[in-house]
Amino acid sequence: SSGINAEYGGDEMNWFDRDDEPEGTFNTLGLEDRSSVEGETHDYLLKLVRTEVYDDNTEEDIYPYQYTYTHRHFVGHHKGKPLPPRIFFRLDFSPLTLKYTRVHESVLVFLFRHLALIGGTFAVLKLFYNGAHVAKEGKFQ
Numbered sequence: 001s002s003g004i005n006a007e008y009g010g011d012e013m014n015w016f017d018r019d020d021e022p023e024g025t026f027n028t029l030g031l032e033d034r035s036s037v038e039g040e041t042h043d044y045l046l047k048l049v050r051t052e053v054y055d056d057n058t059e060e061d062i063y064p065y066q067y068t069y070t071h072r073h074f075v076g077h078h079k080g081k082p083l084p085p086r087i088f089f090r091l092d093f094s095p096l097t098l099k100y101t102r103v104h105e106s107v108l109v110f111l112f113r114h115l116a117l118i119g120g121t122f123a124v125l126k127l128f129y130n131g132a133h134v135a136k137e138g139k140f141q
Contacts, residue, residue, distance in 0.1 A: 039082045043072040049094040055102045066098070 046069045053062040076083035 037075060039075050039085050040073050041076045041083070041086045041088070043074075043088045043090070045070045045090045045092065047092040047094065049096065049098060051098045051100065053100045053102065057102075057104050 046067060049066045051064050051066050053064065054060075055062070076086070
């Protein structure tokens with residue numbers, strides 16, 4: 001059976017078939033085992049966090065949502081008897097907004113940082129080498 005999914009783009013909702021998902025999307029529950037035991041209860045939890053990403057170069061805000069999900073399945077029992085099968089869908093919307101700012105640095109800052117890292121590495125290696133050489137020569141007093 002093919003499912004119906006939705007994609008929100010601006011002011012309109014675009015519907016598409018599971019087989020025709022737009023490029024760049026993925027079905028996170030697509031790899032879940034769909035077999036079920038009689039009387040099994042399924043519990044889906046989806047947590048959404050609003051995110052604001054500000055790009056310093058383009059001075060543009062983007063508002064994606066980050067999410068995590070979990071799926072539990074079990075056979076419920078009450079007083080030793082199995083409960084009828086149930087499905088729970090729970091949504092948890094976070095009241096907090098994560099804010100990121102993309103800051104692009106110049107090529108010179110990038111170059112100087114990496115040269116400083118390489119220079120510091122050679123300086124420390126030179127100290128260890130000289131210490132080992134002094135220890136080998138036995139010139140400790």
